[in-house]
Amino acid sequence: MRLLSLLIGLSLTWQAHASSEVRNDYLVKADPSAVAEVISNLKERLPKGSQVSDLGVAGWIRVQLSDTMMMTFSSVNAFSAPGIKTFGPNRVIKLWNNWSVKSPEMRAKIMARIQEGGLPDLGGPVPPDNPAIPTTGSGGSGADPNYSNQWGMNQLGVKDAWAANGKGSDQVVVAVIDTGVDYTHEDLVDNMWRNPGETGVDTNGRDKASNGVDDDGNGFVDDVVGWDFASKDNKPYDFTTSVWDMLFGGGNPGHGTHCAGNVAARADNGKGVVGVAPNVKIMAIRFLTEKGQGTTADAVEAVKYGVDNGANVLSNSWGSEGDDPNDPATQALKDVIQYAESHNVLFVAAAGNGHQGNGYDNDSDSRPGVPASYSNENIVSVAAIDEGANLGSFSNWGARTVDLGAPGVKVFSTMVGNKYSDTVIDIPGMMTATWDGTSMAAPHVSGAAALYISKHPGASYKEVKSALLSSVRRTSQLSSKTVSGGQLDVRALMQR
Ligand SMILES: [Ca+2]
Ligand SMILES: [Ca+2]
Ligand SMILES: [Ca+2]
Structure with missing residues (x-):
């Protein structure tokens, strides 16, 4: 109830994503x-x-x-x-989430608060300039202090799944295709993918990671943890906007980093949180800028990079609404998802956050969320549920086009700069926005797929998708709203 009132009271809106x-x-x-x-x-x-x-x-x-x-x-x-x-x-392709304040009344209130000088320091994430790729991790041991905030992990039964089958294989890679990842984050750095062709020393004794040479000949110089297709460089860092830009124009508060934490934040390191698959690797692929915006061409290259460089699962928390099936950009995106399919790579996609924050039926809406609702067989489309197993009010659904639900309301995870939270913005007495979205739901499914592939190396994308959908916990809330009729259940999945 609190959340509902916040969403309405704050006039936070999710913009329609007309593909300009x-x-x-x-x-x-x-x-x-x-x-x-x-x-x-x-x-x-x-x-x-x-x-x-x-x-x-x-x-x-x-x-x-x-x-x-x-x-x-x-x-x-x-x-x-x-x-x-x-x-x-x-x-143009955008993040599903948009935190800009549309209500003129609320904008006026916030501006008035600024003029009064009574605003608290919001302490928004401030990234370092051009952060280097760290060569060593942060180590550590002990319980993850914020695990108790991760209601989703508890409900998914991750600890039972790990006890029976382990925390995943470091040979399994999930590409987080998003705004980038804070690859220096203390709870992620040890789980970043390290391109084997760009690590070690070259014949001149120089570090391959920084020698300015494309040592593995994959077309990308010094691509150690992934690639940035927005800035065309080897540092796919999760650059953020200021909180004010976010509220008045829209932008990225560290979306990719939040997603990455739920895939594979490190477990038992005495720090922060855990991901669903805490021993698998995160490949950081950035194509959305700090404005939360990218292009179809960059998305095509981003997906192809993940496939070509060994990702088993692609985690995609972005999209558009109602693209024209005959539009060449639509066809290009479908073609690269088909490319992933032909290389046996699963494409997990957020189902979308509806029009103006009200979810809709991807099966029948005139502007269905894409790429989630494309017919490519390797797509797993994910709706967002809350702690009470209800569909998020903003979450799209679809008995034919949305496969299952996963935690996507008030989701706690890693934030840029060694931070952790379930809250994006908090201006006391005025507005609070929690991390809600199908964007948050999809990474849980990506992590689950990676955990399953760790147990069943060589499983086809069809086998992984079938296991994910057939092991769901069936719920009345999702019975006529998703293909599987239920929500992700990692405990049951890992009994397969
Ligand atoms: Ca390279
Ligand atoms: Ca190199
Ligand atoms: Ca941790």
């Missing part, structure tokens, strides 16, 4: 056998300063016209060259 176009940025699909030829042709015919890059999936090419160029007849002409099947605009 990225200016001067295009996706071109070539016949896969003609990609090199088409790229060279485009480079010749497009205005100087344009960038043309191979996305490496199903013939997709990204074309970024120079900043000063508007779409011209000559470029349209170039796009209709031989070997090109279709083209369309690259599109």
